[in-house]
Amino acid sequence: xxxxxxxxxxxxxxxxIGHAYEKVLADVITRYHRLTGEETYFLxxxxxxxxxxxxxxxxxGISPAEYVKTVTTRFSALWEKIGVHYxxxxxxxxxxxxxxVQAILSDLYAQGQIYKKTYKGFxxxxxxxxxxxRDRDETGNFGPEWGEVTEIEEENYYFxxxxxTPWLRDFLETSEDTILPGFRKSELINALEKNTGADLCxxxxxxxxxxxxxLPFDPDFVTYVWFDALINYISFIGYAPDxxxxxxxxxxxxxxxxxxxxxxxxxxxxxxxLAMLKALDFADNQMPQLLVHGWWNRSGEKMSKSLxxxxxxxxxxxxxxxxxxxxxxVRDIHTGKDSNFDVERLVMLFNTELANELGNLCNRALNxxxxxxxxxxxxxxxxxxxxxxxxxxxxxxxxxxxxxMDNHEISMGLEALNRHVVHCNQYAExxxxxxxNKNPENKDRLATVLHHLAxxxxxxxxxxxxVLPDAAAKLAAQLKLPQLSELKLDDLTWGLIxxxxxxxxxxxxxxxxxxxxxx
Ligand code: MSP
Numbered sequence: 239x240x241x242x243x244x245x246x247x248x249x250x251x252x253x254x255i256g257h258a259y260e261k262v263l264a265d266v267i268t269r270y271h272r273l274t275g276e277e278t279y280f281l282x283x284x285x286x287x288x289x290x291x292x293x294x295x296x297x298x299g300i301s302p303a304e305y306v307k308t309v310t311t312r313f314s315a316l317w318e319k320i321g322v323h324y325x326x327x328x329x330x331x332x333x334x335x336x337x338x339v340q341a342i343l344s345d346l347y348a349q350g351q352i353y354k355k356t357y358k359g360f361x362x363x364x365x366x367x368x369x370x371x372r373d374r375d376e377t378g379n380f381g382p383e384w385g386e387v388t389e390i391e392e393e394n395y396y397f398x399x400x401x402x403t404p405w406l407r408d409f410l411e412t413s414e415d416t417i418l419p420g421f422r423k424s425e426l427i428n429a430l431e432k433n434t435g436a437d438l439c440x441x442x443x444x445x446x447x448x449x450x451x452x453l454p455f456d457p458d459f460v461t462y463v464w465f466d467a468l469i470n471y472i473s474f475i476g477y478a479p480d481x482x483x484x485x486x487x488x489x490x491x492x493x494x495x496x497x498x499x500x501x502x503x504x505x506x507x508x509x510x511x512l513a514m515l516k517a518l519d520f521a522d523n524q525m526p527q528l529l530v531h532g533w534w535n536r537s538g539e540k541m542s543k544s545l546x547x548x549x550x551x552x553x554x555x556x557x558x559x560x561x562x563x564x565x566x567x568v569r570d571i572h573t574g575k576d577s578n579f580d581v582e583r584l585v586m587l588f589n590t591e592l593a594n595e596l597g598n599l600c601n602r603a604l605n606x607x608x609x610x611x612x613x614x615x616x617x618x619x620x621x622x623x624x625x626x627x628x629x630x631x632x633x634x635x636x637x638x639x640x641x642x643m644d645n646h647e648i649s650m651g652l653e654a655l656n657r658h659v660v661h662c663n664q665y666a667e668x669x670x671x672x673x674x675n676k677n678p679e680n681k682d683r684l685a686t687v688l689h690h691l692a693x694x695x696x697x698x699x700x701x702x703x704x705v706l707p708d709a710a711a712k713l714a715a716q717l718k719l720p721q722l723s724e725l726k727l728d729d730l731t732w733g734l735i736x737x738x739x740x741x742x743x744x745x746x747x748x749x750x751x752x753x754x755x756x757x
Pocket of ligand 1: 285
């Protein structure tokens with residue numbers, strides 16, 4: 239089973255384009271893996287506990303439970319709207335998750351992996367964390383990013399992270415495919431060097447934070463952030479068996495892929511989570527792969543509520559359509575790198591690559607077939623150099639697409655697909671079926687050319703389906719080949735359209751976006 243997860247989103251605000259990107263990326267990867275024939279399970283959800291939620295709910299005069307319920311709906315409604323289809327949905331206030339977190343805490347406590355100690359230090363209320371001297375700026379002060387900083391002393395529970403760091407260092411150093419893309423590995427190993435010896439504080443006293451999961455061995459404390467949130471990856475697939483959840487062993491069969499942003503690699507996933515799994519006796523060949531994506535920025539700046547430069551995906555989907563939004567989010571960024579959000583590029587990419595190229599190919603190919611051959615597709619006669627070159631282009635582009643998609647490089651996969659589409663449009667320009675049609679003696683040649691175009695549309699529909707499933711289904715419907723949705727990648731050989739097959743008059747699947755002045 240291919241098991242893919244995303245980070246679970248904090249429910250302390252509305253979803254923005256960064257959240258949408260990660261979920262669309264995961265959705266595309268899931269759909270692509272199904273296309274390879276692999277059984278796939280996709281888990282995503284929301285991270286509902288924590289101080290910020292408690293504070294915002296207090297400000298709004300409602301209970302945290304009420305507050306997270308409303309915010310959670312904003313996320314799940316967005317995923318529904320933009321076609322993000324998950325198999326499992328994680329909400330950290332779910333009693334099944336709470337039971338699992340508590341069972342794990344009890345076990346680790348019984349094994350002596352969790353202990354209590356007193357700690358005195360500077361604490362940032364905004365970031366909900368103790369600070370160290372490394373967090374001071376050049377002037378020796380804690381910068382404004384930490385908000386209010388106070389010195390406090392308190393007892394807390396700690397996880398013996400230091401027991402597992404030697405293993406983690408060896409594991410990361412010898413593994414080439416745990417951190418994807420590989421260039422992020424050194425950042426993690428450097429952080430690990432600095433971190434040796436430190437254990438992880440996993441609790442908060444209830445007098446400071448009530449909105450969390452109570453420690454099963456001390457009701458005066460709740461779990462703090464990571465020992466709650468990270469466990470979602472196993473709790474919601476039945477790590478603690480529950481009849482309403484899947485069977486853990488059928489889902490976590492090999493190495494899952496956790497899709498996360500670069501900000502939560504170090505230390506959360508790259509150090510804490512791998513060490514936690516080690517403490518739970520997960521073997522090296524069960525350790526997740528961390529697919530670390532970059533950030534969508536605006537004008538080179540990080541997007542944040544305080545900067546007021548957040549892009550609302552709901553608005554974008556309403557204005558430009560779901561296809562344009564999904565396509566842009568995976569087309570205009572290289573997995574692992576940052577990108578600058580630019581609505582003009584969103585429109586441009588849709589209009590050029592979808593409306594002008596793929597849309598045009600589909601329209602002209604199917605329209606000409608309807609007009610010149612009564613909608614009947616047949617292979618025609620002898621193949622020319624141009625025909626075999628088109629078939630070769632399809633083979634090459636499909637191989638390049640698969641290679642890119644296997645590496646989670648969606649943008650390059652789409653680029654390969656576009657290369658074939660451009661080839662087809664150029665072929666149509668050169669072959670000029672509208673001229674061939676003028677001479678009834680050239681019926682066979684006309685059939686061959688139109689067949690090559692229609693066959694290409696059929697392949698493109700399948701290759702496009704992980705990114706734009708609805709558009710792919712429309713293309714298949716116009717070809718009157720609904721069975722395309724059942725195909726796997728290995729079925730994509732020349733001859734998807736049966737001899738004598740009749741297609742339908744097409745209507746545009748990618749109508750151009752007309753730009754209004756205010757965009
Ligand atoms: N709740 C934690 C994750 C817990 S996972 C066990 C969290 N939540 S978050 O809402 O702040 O972020 C959720 C995901 O969105 C993270 O992977 C984060 O990197 C990603 N993004 C948040 N802003 C982003 C951009 N501007 N661009 C791309 N992705 C970014 O962290």
